[in-house]
Amino acid sequence: MAIIDRPLAIGAGDDAVETVDRPLGSITRPQESGTWRDWLTTVDHKKIGIMYGAAAMFFFVIGGAEALLIRLQLATPNGTLLSPEVYNQVFTMHGVTMIFLVAMPMGAAFANYLLPLQIGARDVAFPRLNALSFWVFLFGGLFLNSAWLLGGGADGGWFNYAPNSTVTFSPSHGIDFYALGLQITGVASLVGAINLITTVLNMRPKGMTLMRMPIFTWMNLVVQFLLLFAVPVISVALFELTFDRLFDANFFNTEAGADPLLWQHLFWIFGHPEVYILILPSFGIVSEVIPVFSRKPIFGYSFMVASGVAIGFMGWGVWAHHMFVSGIGPISVAAFSLSTMFIAVPTGVKILNWLATIWGGKLRFNTAMLFAVGVVSMFTIGGLSGVTHSIAPADTQQTDTYYIVAHFHYVIFGGTLLGFFSGFYFWWPKMFGYKLNEKLGKTNFWLQIVGFNVTFGPMHILGLQGMSRRIDTYDAGFGFEFWNLVATVGAFIIALGIAFFFVNVAVSRRQWIAAGKPNPGPDPWDARSLEWMTASPTPIHNFDEEITVDAPDEFWHRKYGYDTEGNVVRKATAEEVAQDGSNTNVHLPSPSYFPILLALSMPIISYGLIYSLWLCIPGGMLLVYSMVGWIFEHPDDPNAAHDDHGHDDHGDAPDELAAGDDEGELVGVGAGAPETEATNG
Amino acid sequence: MASATVAVGHGADHGHEEHETNYGMSNNKMAMWLFLSSDCLLFGALISTFLLYRTNISDGTVFTEPADVFDIPFTSLSSFVLLMSSLTMVLALSAVKRGDERNGRIWLLTTAFLGMVFIGGQVYEFTIFSAEGLQYSTNTWTSAFFTLTGFHGVHVSVGILLLMGTVFGTRNSGLGKEKSEAVELVGLYWHFVDIVWVIIFTVIYLIPIG
Numbered sequence: 010m011a012i013i014d015r016p017l018a019i020g021a022g023d024d025a026v027e028t029v030d031r032p033l034g035s036i037t038r039p040q041e042s043g044t045w046r047d048w049l050t051t052v053d054h055k056k057i058g059i060m061y062g063a064a065a066m067f068f069f070v071i072g073g074a075e076a077l078l079i080r081l082q083l084a085t086p087n088g089t090l091l092s093p094e095v096y097n098q099v100f101t102m103h104g105v106t107m108i109f110l111v112a113m114p115m116g117a118a119f120a121n122y123l124l125p126l127q128i129g130a131r132d133v134a135f136p137r138l139n140a141l142s143f144w145v146f147l148f149g150g151l152f153l154n155s156a157w158l159l160g161g162g163a164d165g166g167w168f169n170y171a172p173n174s175t176v177t178f179s180p181s182h183g184i185d186f187y188a189l190g191l192q193i194t195g196v197a198s199l200v201g202a203i204n205l206i207t208t209v210l211n212m213r214p215k216g217m218t219l220m221r222m223p224i225f226t227w228m229n230l231v232v233q234f235l236l237l238f239a240v241p242v243i244s245v246a247l248f249e250l251t252f253d254r255l256f257d258a259n260f261f262n263t264e265a266g267a268d269p270l271l272w273q274h275l276f277w278i279f280g281h282p283e284v285y286i287l288i289l290p291s292f293g294i295v296s297e298v299i300p301v302f303s304r305k306p307i308f309g310y311s312f313m314v315a316s317g318v319a320i321g322f323m324g325w326g327v328w329a330h331h332m333f334v335s336g337i338g339p340i341s342v343a344a345f346s347l348s349t350m351f352i353a354v355p356t357g358v359k360i361l362n363w364l365a366t367i368w369g370g371k372l373r374f375n376t377a378m379l380f381a382v383g384v385v386s387m388f389t390i391g392g393l394s395g396v397t398h399s400i401a402p403a404d405t406q407q408t409d410t411y412y413i414v415a416h417f418h419y420v421i422f423g424g425t426l427l428g429f430f431s432g433f434y435f436w437w438p439k440m441f442g443y444k445l446n447e448k449l450g451k452t453n454f455w456l457q458i459v460g461f462n463v464t465f466g467p468m469h470i471l472g473l474q475g476m477s478r479r480i481d482t483y484d485a486g487f488g489f490e491f492w493n494l495v496a497t498v499g500a501f502i503i504a505l506g507i508a509f510f511f512v513n514v515a516v517s518r519r520q521w522i523a524a525g526k527p528n529p530g531p532d533p534w535d536a537r538s539l540e541w542m543t544a545s546p547t548p549i550h551n552f553d554e555e556i557t558v559d560a561p562d563e564f565w566h567r568k569y570g571y572d573t574e575g576n577v578v579r580k581a582t583a584e585e586v587a588q589d590g591s592n593t594n595v596h597l598p599s600p601s602y603f604p605i606l607l608a609l610s611m612p613i614i615s616y617g618l619i620y621s622l623w624l625c626i627p628g629g630m631l632l633v634y635s636m637v638g639w640i641f642e643h644p645d646d647p648n649a650a651h652d653d654h655g656h657d658d659h660g661d662a663p664d665e666l667a668a669g670d671d672e673g674e675l676v677g678v679g680a681g682a683p684e685t686e687a688t689n690g
Numbered sequence: 691m692a693s694a695t696v697a698v699g700h701g702a703d704h705g706h707e708e709h710e711t712n713y714g715m716s717n718n719k720m721a722m723w724l725f726l727s728s729d730c731l732l733f734g735a736l737i738s739t740f741l742l743y744r745t746n747i748s749d750g751t752v753f754t755e756p757a758d759v760f761d762i763p764f765t766s767l768s769s770f771v772l773l774m775s776s777l778t779m780v781l782a783l784s785a786v787k788r789g790d791e792r793n794g795r796i797w798l799l800t801t802a803f804l805g806m807v808f809i810g811g812q813v814y815e816f817t818i819f820s821a822e823g824l825q826y827s828t829n830t831w832t833s834a835f836f837t838l839t840g841f842h843g844v845h846v847s848v849g850i851l852l853l854m855g856t857v858f859g860t861r862n863s864g865l866g867k868e869k870s871e872a873v874e875l876v877g878l879y880w881h882f883v884d885i886v887w888v889i890i891f892t893v894i895y896l897i898p899i900g
Contacts, residue, residue, distance in 0.1 A: 134717040134720075134721070135717070135721065199728060202724070202728075203721050203724045203725055203728070204721070206720075206724055207717050207720045207721050207724065210711075210712060210713060210720065211711035211712050211713065211715070211717050211720055212711065212712070212717075213712050237724060237727065237728045238727070238728060238731050239731075240728070241728050241729065241731040241732035241734075241735065242731055242732075242734075242735045244732060244735075245732060245735035245736055245739070246735070248837070249739065249837070252833070252837065253833075256826065256827075257826070257827040258826060258827060258833035258837065259827065259828075259829055259830045259832075259833045260739065260830065260833055260834070260837075262830070265746075265829050265830050266743075266746045266829070266830055267743075267746075267830050268742055268743075271739065271742060275735055275738075275739075278735075640855070640859070
């Protein structure tokens with residue numbers, strides 16, 4: 010398939026005379042024109058990644074506001090800010106939002122943007138499916154949050170135990186929104202998983218063997234496999250809950266003899282792999298950042314990969330440690346207790362390897378590195394409190410107390426979220442063409458890390474003192490007052506820290522424009538992996554020509570070599586090695602309306618299921634219409650590529666337009682695409 | 691300008707094997723295998739739920755033995771029809787690979803027809819069960835039974851649509867050898883759905899409720 014040596018789809022829209030492609034004669038194919046409309050129809054993995062990130066930040070602000078409400082309510086005994094009913098909804102939606110609409114899509118944002126770049130590919134395997142993933146996630150998240158305006162959010166906690174979540178105990182529609190909303194975002198995760206696994210396994214360029222892939226790519230590959238197998242399990246649980254609530258099924262109807270543990274098992278078979286789905290992208294980011302700012306290769310590359318894969322497998326064998334007090338019996342408790350202790354081993358290996366990477370390195374403590382070190386230290390605390398849960402007798406004491414709340418915030422906030430912030434500061438110049446301000450960045454970091462410890466550190470104490478999680482208030486005199494107030498103060502310090510991040514983005518951008526948009530160059534950090542080997546911000550076609558890979562950290566090896574005494578010496582500057590993005594002769598997949606339309610049908614159908622089945626008819630029609638339109642639309646716009654079609658291909662496929670160009674796939678740059686004399690500036 | 695070539699299956703058409711991927715398997719085929727592996731866990735969870743409620747056949751007021759309403763010979767026959775559709779699917783793929791377009795279409799349509807016979811049997815069975823008092827909300831057994839078999843029925847129906855789409859979507863462009871991978875992908879899906887039915891049939895109908 011010709012992906013090289015053809016005119017760009019972008020810019021082709023300037024030719025006003027072009028005939029338009031009308032799949033099914035209905036919708037005119039979008040032509041990229043440089044306006045905001047491009048973002049609705051784009052299939053470019055970089056734009057989709059940025060949209061994932063922006064949407065996740067939007068939900069992050071919502072989830073953060075909910076967190077502040079929780080802390081305000083609990084700041085003093087007998088708080089009256091929120092009623093118990095509203096409090097239930099706020100903490101439930103806080104958890105659901107932060108996990109499903111912030112942490113998961115933010116991981117997807119980095120994966121989308123970086124995986125093709127890190128393996129040296131042009132785009133993902135299925136660009137339109139990639140757009141579909143994003144829009145489905147966004148509409149699912151909006152659908153879930155629309156519950157606030159339609160009678161209140163879900164109130165069963167993020168794991169929403171049935172039968173507590175059946176109509177009898179939660180008659181409002183909140184849990185219907187929960188079940189259908191997560192079903193929709195699950196579709197997004199599943200489609201994304203299939204897409205990214207195919208991309209990583211199939212589209213690597215010459216020499217990029219699996220064991221030469223960057224650790225970030227490896228960790229995300231594991232994550233996508235976890236999603237692939239975990240999502241269908243929660244889908245079944247959510248279907249059963251939906252059918253119980255809407256169609257009077259009896260899956261969780263204990264009066265009809267239903268087993269109250271069914272939901273718990275199904276949820277946690279998904280839910281524990283989910284924990285690794287949340288943390289592994291952050292592990293990947295840290296594994297990229299620490300070597301760069303320590304000026305050393307990652308210590309024990311193959312061990313890092315193997316431990317990530319081991320986590321991926323062992324993550325399936327520990328789910329019942331969430332259920333130690335639900336009466337699953339001593340044998341189950343003992344078995345899951347042991348497996349939970351074991352899974353700490355590969356995680357510990359990672360911590361040691363990061364420390365060994367830092368050890369003896371020439372350290373540069375800028376903001377990205379500070380956040381990465383923050384992950385290593387904070388996640389270690391969270392990991393250690395996690396090990397205390399594996400000891401079932403201790404866990405019995407800790408279950409449903411603030412100790413648990415402290416633990417999972419140390420791993421999800423201290424591990425996942427700090428990792429994402431490290432990634433922001435690290436990859437921002439690659440994504441947007443300017444660096445974030447270091448001074449504001451360090452303020453952001455210190456406020457965030459101090460606020461984080463002030464908020465969640467005391468929760469360990471509160472939990473061990475016996476304060477229940479999810480309790481909407483407490484009486485004075487139990488010794489809860491002081492630490493709750495401290496935690497509330499800490500939460501506002503975190504909020505201030507996050508505000509500094511947004512300020513930083515605005516200020517840095519203004520300074521960059523005021524300074525006449527200086528380019529940070531392809532490689533502002535003296536980095537090691539392939540995404541730094543092309544211009545910043547990444548050109549729309551990623552790479553001018555295929556990169557042949559000879560080693561892990563290929564880019565570093567092109568810049569540095571060894572002299573006769575074995576000392577590292579610089580062979581070339583980054584600018585000499587990197588591609589300048591000047592090749593405009595690259596054929597790219599064309600934008601499409603159908604992903605966003607197909608995604609839009611899902612919330613419509615879901616509203617229909619809740620309120621009136623009649624609404625499912627237009628929703629279903631939109632679904633069918635966009636599927637059919639999708640199938641009949643060429644992934645590659647024949648017009649965009651047609652100006653000089655006569656001579657752009659390599660004679661071996663004369664009838665290529667009919668036979669091959671209608672594929673939705675891009676093959677890795679040069680994986681079969683004949684190389685042309687496209688030059689590297 | 692759009693050539694009339696139609697993409698089937700997962701949105702893209704593939705008879706295009708000359709460019710290599712890292713493992714020599716096309717992106718579309720890999721995506722289909724990944725989807726099916728994910729679907730295994732969907733059915734795994736549904737079958738687990740059914741196994742949990744397999745003996746839970748009383749709702750406290752009405753006691754209906756599923757075994758009393760089962761018509762094993764009838765369901766065996768419709769299962770046989772579905773299994774035979776795997777054979778016709780293989781014949782369809784083989785014909786398309788040989789470049790025998792006419793027979794390829796005939797066998798694809800036969801496969802779709804056999805699938806429809808199976809779905810017809812399922813609808814008939816659901817109607818009978820319902821009339822005999824085993825309705826969706828009757829007890830946990832019925833909820834699990836109708837959900838599991840219903841999900842399978844939806845999968846078969848999607849397969850029928852894929853088959854019909856392959857046949858009628860390629861009327862203009864032809865169903866030549868270069869389309870054999872699209873047919874193969876539909877086939878993978880179809881065989882998967884058949885294999886799942888073998889398990890479901892065994893679990894629900896053949897193992898006695900003891």
